[in-house]
Amino acid sequence: MSTPLESPLPPLLRAAAGLPGDRVPVWFMRQAGRSLPEYFEVRGEGSILQAISDAERATEITMQPVRRYDIDAAILFSDIVTPVWVSGFGIDITPGVGPTCDRPFTSAADLERLRPIDDDDLGFQTDTVRALVDQLPHEVPLIGFAGAPYTLAAYLVEGRPSKDYAKVKAMMFAEPELWHALADRLADYAIATLRNQVANGARAVQLFDSWVGGLRPEHYREFVQPHSAKVLAAMAELDVPRFHFGINTGELLADMADAGAEVVGVDWRTPLSVARERTGGRVGLQGNLDPALLSAPWEVVEPEVRRVLDDNGGHPGHVFNLGHGVTPSANPETIARIAEYVHTHGTAMGDGSTGAAG
Amino acid sequence: MSTPLESPLPPLLRAAAGLPGDRVPVWFMRQAGRSLPEYFEVRGEGSILQAISDAERATEITMQPVRRYDIDAAILFSDIVTPVWVSGFGIDITPGVGPTCDRPFTSAADLERLRPIDDDDLGFQTDTVRALVDQLPHEVPLIGFAGAPYTLAAYLVEGRPSKDYAKVKAMMFAEPELWHALADRLADYAIATLRNQVANGARAVQLFDSWVGGLRPEHYREFVQPHSAKVLAAMAELDVPRFHFGINTGELLADMADAGAEVVGVDWRTPLSVARERTGGRVGLQGNLDPALLSAPWEVVEPEVRRVLDDNGGHPGHVFNLGHGVTPSANPETIARIAEYVHTHGTAMGDGSTGAAG
Numbered sequence: 273m274s275t276p277l278e279s280p281l282p283p284l285l286r287a288a289a290g291l292p293g294d295r296v297p298v299w300f301m302r303q304a305g306r307s308l309p310e311y312f313e314v315r316g317e318g319s320i321l322q323a324i325s326d327a328e329r330a331t332e333i334t335m336q337p338v339r340r341y342d343i344d345a346a347i348l349f350s351d352i353v354t355p356v357w358v359s360g361f362g363i364d365i366t367p368g369v370g371p372t373c374d375r376p377f378t379s380a381a382d383l384e385r386l387r388p389i390d391d392d393d394l395g396f397q398t399d400t401v402r403a404l405v406d407q408l409p410h411e412v413p414l415i416g417f418a419g420a421p422y423t424l425a426a427y428l429v430e431g432r433p434s435k436d437y438a439k440v441k442a443m444m445f446a447e448p449e450l451w452h453a454l455a456d457r458l459a460d461y462a463i464a465t466l467r468n469q470v471a472n473g474a475r476a477v478q479l480f481d482s483w484v485g486g487l488r489p490e491h492y493r494e495f496v497q498p499h500s501a502k503v504l505a506a507m508a509e510l511d512v513p514r515f516h517f518g519i520n521t522g523e524l525l526a527d528m529a530d531a532g533a534e535v536v537g538v539d540w541r542t543p544l545s546v547a548r549e550r551t552g553g554r555v556g557l558q559g560n561l562d563p564a565l566l567s568a569p570w571e572v573v574e575p576e577v578r579r580v581l582d583d584n585g586g587h588p589g590h591v592f593n594l595g596h597g598v599t600p601s602a603n604p605e606t607i608a609r610i611a612e613y614v615h616t617h618g619t620a621m622g623d624g625s626t627g628a629a630g
Numbered sequence: 631m632s633t634p635l636e637s638p639l640p641p642l643l644r645a646a647a648g649l650p651g652d653r654v655p656v657w658f659m660r661q662a663g664r665s666l667p668e669y670f671e672v673r674g675e676g677s678i679l680q681a682i683s684d685a686e687r688a689t690e691i692t693m694q695p696v697r698r699y700d701i702d703a704a705i706l707f708s709d710i711v712t713p714v715w716v717s718g719f720g721i722d723i724t725p726g727v728g729p730t731c732d733r734p735f736t737s738a739a740d741l742e743r744l745r746p747i748d749d750d751d752l753g754f755q756t757d758t759v760r761a762l763v764d765q766l767p768h769e770v771p772l773i774g775f776a777g778a779p780y781t782l783a784a785y786l787v788e789g790r791p792s793k794d795y796a797k798v799k800a801m802m803f804a805e806p807e808l809w810h811a812l813a814d815r816l817a818d819y820a821i822a823t824l825r826n827q828v829a830n831g832a833r834a835v836q837l838f839d840s841w842v843g844g845l846r847p848e849h850y851r852e853f854v855q856p857h858s859a860k861v862l863a864a865m866a867e868l869d870v871p872r873f874h875f876g877i878n879t880g881e882l883l884a885d886m887a888d889a890g891a892e893v894v895g896v897d898w899r900t901p902l903s904v905a906r907e908r909t910g911g912r913v914g915l916q917g918n919l920d921p922a923l924l925s926a927p928w929e930v931v932e933p934e935v936r937r938v939l940d941d942n943g944g945h946p947g948h949v950f951n952l953g954h955g956v957t958p959s960a961n962p963e964t965i966a967r968i969a970e971y972v973h974t975h976g977t978a979m980g981d982g983s984t985g986a987a988g
Contacts (some may be wrong), residue, residue, distance in 0.1 A: 564799035
């Protein structure tokens with residue numbers, strides 16, 4: 273990758289800084305993976321963690337959507353549980369189920385099983401990130417990937433994906449000291465993995481707190497925000513823009529912004545105009561097309577993409593994305609057309625172009 | 631049941647009418663069922679629909695929480711899919727999975743499989759409701775139970791519980807005529823089952839649209855609201871208060887109120903004060919303790935119950951409830967204490983008592 277000093281800031285980084293630019297940046301959560309036929313050619317058998325920990329495959333999978341689509345970011349092919357997996361805690365991703373632990377985290381004794389990790393544990397990730405920044409054009413930054421303490425803790429405590437997260441909440445409510453010790457340790461995991469990614473060339477980070485929207489605001493602020501803030505503060509020292517995302521977070525958007533993000537992801541339930549109001553305009557917004565639309569006919573999709581752009585109302589701090597990840601049933605051609613449409617019709621750049629109302 | 635003319639309106643019905651009273655009414659979604667040891671003594675083997683369609687068992691199961699707790703409503707022991715099940719469409723509830731269809735609804739031809747139902751199909755329900763109103767005290771109204779068109783359609787189209795409801799949304803987006811025909815038919819099912827319940831003595835109805843919170847507001851208004859409104863309008867003719875509930879509906883609360891409910895259920899994510907603001911105070915609110923708290927120690931639960939009462943800020947239109955159903959791991963003693971606490975400390979009655987702020 274060549275990054276001459278005179279190169280303009282890529283659209284993704286301009287939007288993250290709230291700066292007007294000449295295109296609305298767009299990428300798609302889970303743009304790499306199960307929706308692409310070329311993915312299945314390289315993925316291999318077994319746990320997805322095998323592919324993630326094979327630098328050659330992880331690099332190829334990360335690059336596939338960048339080659340296929342005109343998108344403004346690559347996102348490291350990884351998983352929320354990767355750093356815990358390398359620690360040897362005993363977590364895996366069971367096909368058709370999700371993250372599973374044979375021995376879930378249930379007591380203070382389990383803290384011992386969460387040993388600190390460092391760059392030596394993340395050799396495959398170092399290699400993947402270096403290979404990626406070597407291949408990616410300057411205009412397409414690599415976004416680092418990490419799971420936030422709450423969502424990671426949910427997997428460790430529940431032992432598998434849950435409908436109601438009753439066990440992790442029970443721990444939070446009944447054993448707050450144990451909870452905070454666990455979340456603090458998981459914040460260190462996120463910091464370790466993101467530091468490694470940024471040190472090797474990632475130019476932004478996204479902290480995924482997928483399931484945090486199951487908490488009401490007071491519980492988020494008491495039990496989660498301090499730990500996410502610790503991760504995001506560590507990233508501030510590295511001078512990369514920080515994206516922060518979860519689903520069902522309509523009531524948490526302001527608190528997630530306060531945790532220290534430059535850009536807050538918004539799921540499709542909350543119109544961007546509402547999200548902008550709730551966050552007081554102090555952060556950029558990422559989102560928020562309903563991923564279910566990716567298997568709909570284009571004549572249905574187009575006005576919905578237009579609606580998201582309109583909802584944003586001309587604010588320069590907008591990164592177009594889905595409101596959650598690309599679904600397996602998504603049509604890649606639809607994704608390609610969305611990226612093209614956003615680049616052609618998106619005028620939410622605060623630069624005097626005729627943007628939408630607002 | 632004796633209902634002397636001079637009897638005061640029960641607390642539940644007073645709150646639904648927005649009238650001050652001398653206690654905050656409280657009941658718990660899924661108060662009957664898996665959290666109670668006495669339930670397992672009568673439930674029997676096989677599909678839950680077997681217990682629902684056995685009037686003696688369904689009556690007993692509905693009454694169990696009324697005997698155990700000091701609560702202000704009974705809710706008919708039923709399921710969202712009951713009316714479709716009696717129609718012979720081919721849906722069942724698979725233990726450990728949820729509603730499943732061998733042949734999901736995929737095309738216009740499947741409309742034929744959804745024959746209209748009437749009271750003859752609902753003999754067990756007639757018997758159950760009559761037995762219940764005979765046993766329930768005047769102060770404890772029976773709430774009728776029905777699934778709303780969207781959630782019911784989701785089960786029929788997906789064929790099983792789904793993470794992303796991609797199939798039902800795909801139908802909605804790509805085949806809007808088919809969607810509306812399906813939803814209209816399912817509205818008729820809800821009307822038929824609720825009319826039967828009210829005709830036999832249910833004194834309120836709750837329309838459960840559990841999964842509708844997966845839709846953004848514009849899609850709710852276009853694809854769902856007209857069909858839910860049809861059901862609720864039919865209930866208005868019967869002069870019973872209408873409760874309407876779903877989870878993840880923070881952005882939909884005003885639209886759900888506009889569908890024609892006297893009381894809108896609020897999940898635990900949205901503070902009642904925020905919900906009141908969004909609905910402009912024109913409806914009562916029901917909720918909204920996080921059900922995960924039902925397995926927490928009482929010293930944790932008590933301030934959370936207090937917080938819900940405080941969030942309501944003294945408005946008379948409040949029915950205390952959970953933000954979703956009772957979880958299997960709930961502690962029945964905690965439920966009993968919550969009901970007692972709400973009755974003792976709840977002062978949200980707009981009657982000049984020293985209520986919380988607001």
